[in-house]
Amino acid sequence: MNYWQLRFGRPFPYGQSWLDEETANFALYSKVATEVTLHFFSRADFVAPVFSFSFDAWRNRTERVWHCAIPRSSFGEAEFYAYQIDGPGDPGNRFDPEKLLLDPWATAIHFPRGYSRSAASRPGSTFGKAPLGVLHLEAHPEFDWSGDRRPHHSSELVIYEMHVRGFTRSPTSGVEPARRGTYGGVIEKIPHLAELGVTAVELMPVQQYDPQEGNYWGYMTLNFFAPQQGYSAAPEECCHEEEFKAMVKAFHEAGIEVLLDVVYNHTSEGGAAGPTYCYRGIDNSSYYLLTPDLSGYRDDAGTGNVLRTANDHTRKMIMDSLRYWVQEMRVDGFRFDLASIFTRNDDGSVNLEDPPIVSEITNDPVLAPARLIGEPWDVAAYQLGQDFPGMSWMQWNGQYRDDLRRFVKSDNGTVASLMRRLYGSDDLFPEPLPDSHHPYQSVNFITAHDGFCLYDLVSYHQKRNQANGHGNTDGTDANHSWNCGWEGDEGVPAEVMALRKRQIRNFCALLMLSNGTPMIVMGDEFANTQGGNNNPYNQDNETTWLDWSRLETHQDLFRFFKMMIAFRKAHPSVGRGTFWREDVRWYGVGAATDLSFTSHTLAYSLAGGSQGDADLYVMINAYWEPLEFTVQEGPAGRWKRVVDTFRPSPDDIVEESQAAALTSLQYTVGPRSVVVLVSG
DSSP states (O other), rough: OOOOHHHHHHHHSEEEEEEETTTEEEEEEEOOOSEEEEEEEEETTTOOOOOEEEEEESSSTTTTTEEEEEEEHHTTOOEEEEEEOOOOOOOOOOOOOOOBBBTOOOSSSOOOOOOOOHHTTTOOOOOTTOOEOOOSSSSSSSOOOTTTOOOOOOOOOOEEEHHHHHHHHGGGGOOOOGGTTTTHHHHHTTHHHHHHHHOOEEEEEBBOOOOOOOOOOOSSSSSSBBBOOOGOSSSGGGGGHHHHHHHHHHHHTTTOOEEEEEOTTTOTOOOOSSOOOHHHHHHHHHBOOOOOTSSSBBOSSSSSSOOOOHHHHHHHHHHHHHHHHTTTTTTOOEETTTTTGBBOOTTTTBBOOOOOHHHHHHHOOTTTTTTEEEOOOOSSOBBBGGGOOOOOOOOEEHHHHHHHHHHHTSSSHHHHHHHHHHHTTTSSSSSSSSSSOOGEEEEEESOSSSSOOHHHHHOOOOOOGGGTTSTOOOOOOOOOOOOSSSSSSOOOHHHHHHHHHHHHHHHHHHHHHSSEEEEEETTGTTHHHTTOEEEEEEEESSSOOOHHHHHHHHHHHHHHHHHHHHHHHEEEEEEEESSGGGGEEEEESSSSSSOOOOOEEEEEEOOOOOGGGOEEEEEEOOOOOEEEEEEESSSSGGGEEEEEETTTTTTTTTGGGGGGGOOSSEEEESSSSSEEEEEE
C-alpha cells in the first residue's frame, strides 16, 4: 500500500472506503471550504464525538477533494460519522460552522432520537440532532447473492408501480406486525405479484428521504446512496442495506425486475429557509442552480431547489449513485422523476442537443444494460416523446393516460387519438429515419401514484384532498374522471358498481391491448380506493395503505387483470419492438372507421403471422347504448370470443382453449364495453 495514502488518505472514491483491513479512508468534495473536521460518534452519545479529525489543507486535500486515512483503533466503538465545515461567506456559499453535515456518499443513514429538521433550519449547533452516516465496520462486507439472476423482459414486460411502506402497512395485508410496511413485508407479498403476472416493480422512492419533511411518497431525497431506513424491520440495527438486497433477490427469484423511482432533480433541503443537512453546507453553488444574484435557488421542480446537473461534480454524484444501485444493490433500472430538469444549463436554459447528464447516463457501460425511464416534464418544460434527448430511454406517456381516460368516459372527438395510442404513439415516438423510435419506449398508463387511482377515476367527479392541509387546492383538476352516476364510495347502487367495474375492465383491456409498455398501480387490480384524494403525498395512513380486504371483495376484477395480463403475454403481436404497420386494419361498427366528432366506436384486426402469433379482432364501444358490429374478416367460425367486458364474471374473459367460436359475423357489443376475438 502507498505510504502517503496510509498517512494522508486518497481523494477517491468519495465517501468511506478501506485502504486495508485496519485503515478507513474518507473523501469529500468542497471546492471553497477552508476548514473541514470529521467526527465519529458511538451509539451511547450522539452529541460528544468519540474521536475527531481536523483536515490539514496542505496534507489532506487534492485539488477540491478533502481526504484522510483513519486507523480503526482511532474511532474505536464509533458506529457513525459526520462532517463540520466552514468557508467564506461569498455570494452563493451557505457555510454554517455549527452544523453537523451528512456525507453525500454515505450508503446508510442513522437518525438519532434527537433528530430535528427544525434545528437544521435555524442557526445553531445540530450535534445530537443531525442525520449521521453509518460506518462500514468491515473492509469487505458481503451479501450472499449466490444464485441471483437478473431478469430482463421484452414483449412480456408489465410494470407495477408500488410504495414499499404502503404495500403492506395495513393490518389487512396479513403480514406479521413487525414486518408491515418493510422490505421484508414486500417479500411476503411477492406471490401475489407473481400470480397477477407483472414482470417488473417500479418502487416509489426508496433512497433515504427526510422523515420529518412530511412527504410520505418519498420525493424529498436526503441522500442518493442509502436505502430508506424507515422501511427496515429493525432500523436501530442499521440493517436496511441487507434487507433491501434480500428484497431484490427475492424479486429476481420470482422473475420480476426491480426498478427505482429516483429523484435526482432536487433535495429535501428546500428553499432559502430550509434545513442544512448536507449539500448546501458543503458546497452550495456546486450542488444547486442558483438565481442570477446567487442569493436564492431556482425552483423548476416546485420544491424549493434544483440540482445543478450541468456541474461536473453533481453529475459525478448522480452517476456514482446510479452505478452503486446497479452494481451493489443489483437493481435493474430507474424511473427518473421530472427528468426534463436534466436538460438545464447552468443558467437554467434548456439544452435539448446534448445535455451532459443524459448523455453520460445513456452511454455509461455499467448503466447501459439497465432500464432507463424518464418522466419527461417538470413545472417549466414538457418534453414528451422525441423532444426528450434520451433517444433510447423509455418515457412515461402522459398523453396516453389523458386520451384513454377521455375516450373511455365517452368524450367526443377521441377516436383518432385512441387509434394513435393503441398503435404505439408514433406521433410522439416517430419511426422514420434518422430519428427512429420504438413503441416500447412509450410507458402506457391509465393511473400513477400522482392522480386518481383507477377505482377513484370511475367513482369521483372531484378530488377530495382536504386532508392534505391545502384547502383542496393541491392536486390536479384535470382528472378526466367520471363517477358513473354516483359520487364516492358510500351507498353505491348495484347498477352503478356494475358499471364502474365494467369501466375498470375496459381500461385494463385497452391498456393490455396497446402497443407499448403497460404500467399499472398497486391495488388497481382489486379496486383499491384513496377516498377521492388525488394527491395523498403526505398521507401515511389508511388513505394510502393498500386495503387488502378489497382483494376478496373484488376478486372478479383481480381475475380479469390476471387473465388480461396473461393474454397480452400469450400474444407477442400486441407489444412489439416495432409499430404494427401493415399488420393492422382499422374498422368501425361496419367496414369504415368512424372518425366523426361524435363517434365513440372503433374496431381493428391485428395480423399475428409475422410474429408467429394468432390474429386478433377487437371491437370497442364507448357509446352508452349497445351497437351491432359486423366483423369484417370472416368466416365467423374463424373467430373465438375471449373477452367481452359487458358480460359479468367469469364470462367477461375466458381461457382461449375454452372460448366458443362465433356463429355469425354480426356481434352486439354492449354499452361501454370491449370485445376481443382470437383466430382459431
